[in-house]
Amino acid sequence: MTVVRNTPVPDVSVVVIFKDAEDFLEEAIESVRAQTLRGWELLLVDDGSTDESTSIALRAAEKDPRCVHYLEHPDHANLGMSATRNLGLSHARGEYVAFLDADDVLVPSALEQQVALLRANPRVGMVYGPLEYWYGWSGEPEDKARDFIYPVGVRTERIYEPPSLIGLFIRDIAFAPSGMLLRRALVEQVGGYEESFRDLYEDQVFAAKICRTTPVYISGHCWYRYRQHPNSCCLTAEREGRLASSRQPFLRWLLEYLEREGLAGKDAWRLARVELGLARPSPLLRLAARRRVMVRRLAARFGGAGGARR
Numbered sequence: 001m002t003v004v005r006n007t008p009v010p011d012v013s014v015v016v017i018f019k020d021a022e023d024f025l026e027e028a029i030e031s032v033r034a035q036t037l038r039g040w041e042l043l044l045v046d047d048g049s050t051d052e053s054t055s056i057a058l059r060a061a062e063k064d065p066r067c068v069h070y071l072e073h074p075d076h077a078n079l080g081m082s083a084t085r086n087l088g089l090s091h092a093r094g095e096y097v098a099f100l101d102a103d104d105v106l107v108p109s110a111l112e113q114q115v116a117l118l119r120a121n122p123r124v125g126m127v128y129g130p131l132e133y134w135y136g137w138s139g140e141p142e143d144k145a146r147d148f149i150y151p152v153g154v155r156t157e158r159i160y161e162p163p164s165l166i167g168l169f170i171r172d173i174a175f176a177p178s179g180m181l182l183r184r185a186l187v188e189q190v191g192g193y194e195e196s197f198r199d200l201y202e203d204q205v206f207a208a209k210i211c212r213t214t215p216v217y218i219s220g221h222c223w224y225r226y227r228q229h230p231n232s233c234c235l236t237a238e239r240e241g242r243l244a245s246s247r248q249p250f251l252r253w254l255l256e257y258l259e260r261e262g263l264a265g266k267d268a269w270r271l272a273r274v275e276l277g278l279a280r281p282s283p284l285l286r287l288a289a290r291r292r293v294m295v296r297r298l299a300a301r302f303g304g305a306g307g308a309r310r
Contacts, residue, residue: 007041007066007067008039009093009094009095010039010040010041010067010093010094011037011039011040011094011095011096011111011115012037012039012040012041012094012095012096012097012098012111012115012181013040013041013043013088013092013093013094013096013097013098013184014032014040014041014042014043014097014098014099014100014111015043015045015085015088015089015092015097015098015099015100016028016029016032016042016043016044016045016088016099016100016101016102017045017047017081017084017085017088017101017102018044018045018046018047018049018053018057018102019046019047019048019049019053019078019084020049020050020051020053021049021051021053021102021103022049022051022052022053022056023103024102024103024104024227025044025053025056025057025102025103026056026060027105028100028101028102028103028104028105029042029044029056029057029060029068030105031100031105031106031107031108032100032106033064034108035106035108035109035110035111035112036108036109036111036112037111037112037115039094040067040094040111041067041068041069041092041093041094042060042067042068042069043069043071043088043091043092044057044060044061044068044069044070044071045071045072045084045085045087045088046070046071046072046073046076046084047073047078047079047080047081047083047084048072048073048076048077048078048079053102054072054076057070058070069091071087071088071091073087079195079198080195080197080198080199080202081193081197081198081199081202082192082193082194082195082196082197082198082202082206083193083195083198085099085192085193085202086192086193086195089184089187089188089192089193092184094184095183095184096114096115096118096181096182096183096184097181097182097183097184097187098110098111098114098179098180098181098182099180100179100224101178103227103229104134104178104224104225104226104227105134105224105225105227106179106223106224106225107222107223107224107225109223110179110223110224111181113219113221113223114127114181114223115181117181117217117219118181118183118217121159121215121217123215124159124214124215124216124217125182125183125186125210125213125214125215125216126180126181126182126183126186126210126211126214126216126217127180127181127216127217127218127219128152128178128179128180128181128216128218128219129152129156129179129218129219129220129221129222129223129224130149130150130151130152130156130220130222131149131150131178131179131222131224131225131226132147132148132149132150132222132224132225132226133146133147133148133149133150133226133228134147134225134226134227134228135147135228137225137227137228137229146228149222150226152168152218153168154168154218155218156218156219156220157218157219157220158217158218159215159216159217160211160215160216160217160218161215162211162212162213162214162215162216163211163212163258163261163263163266163268164211165211165216166208166211166212166254166258166268167267167268167271169204169207169208169211170251170254170268170271170272170275171271178224178226179223179224180207182210183214186210186213186214187210189213190206190209190210190213191209192206193205193206194206194253196253197249197250197253200246200250201246201247201249201250204250205250205253205254208254208257209257212257212258212261212263248276251272251275251276252276254268254272255269255272255273255276258272
């Protein structure tokens, strides 16, 4: 489906991809409608849903056609997360782009505060902050008690030059950025998402390209609520044994990418080789590994889980 619009250019294009997300999609949509920043458009991109998600998205687009738009692949095909995000990006018109998973929500001030940060820091291409592990969506007191903010793994309220953040994704100290806001021109510059990564580590591949290319502002504000439920993509992949096996292709891609970018011999390149078993860790890398274990233990203690964000 092609969207034709004759409306003012928005400040932010929010891309929400979904497949069979009928239980949570409407809440994600409402979290965008509740934003204190008014200049947004919402692109609901269907990756071949077979439940009521398609109807929910179409109703939202019919209700507010100036701001909410429905997209799908030809023949309602399922092409994976990367291709589906790229479809949304190809229709985005905003100066900035945000991504929201269909089972998560943005806090109301997210877009307004993020846009302000990017406008105040014109050389920065992306801003993001910590995310909330959100168990309390169930309404049960015992679940609300498990809610916690997962740290980003580095000091906040500062700018990080490329490629200094890439090592965080390799070590799993930080997740791939969630609730990030980016300049659309930057997303186009790096070529969007790598479509060979259909459903796992596609976010870390994309984040690595961004962090190689632009300075990144990391805030201490939490703008993103990451819903914890047993049918999430990450937990499903973990149960099926696909999460660990998918990490190796990501690391191989990253190693080749860093070499193409002239970063062979740099810290991130050496760390990727260690993780792939191609080199022995230095004392500093062993220290980083111990820190990773500590972060995971703290997350487990307060109800979280380590690993790739989904």
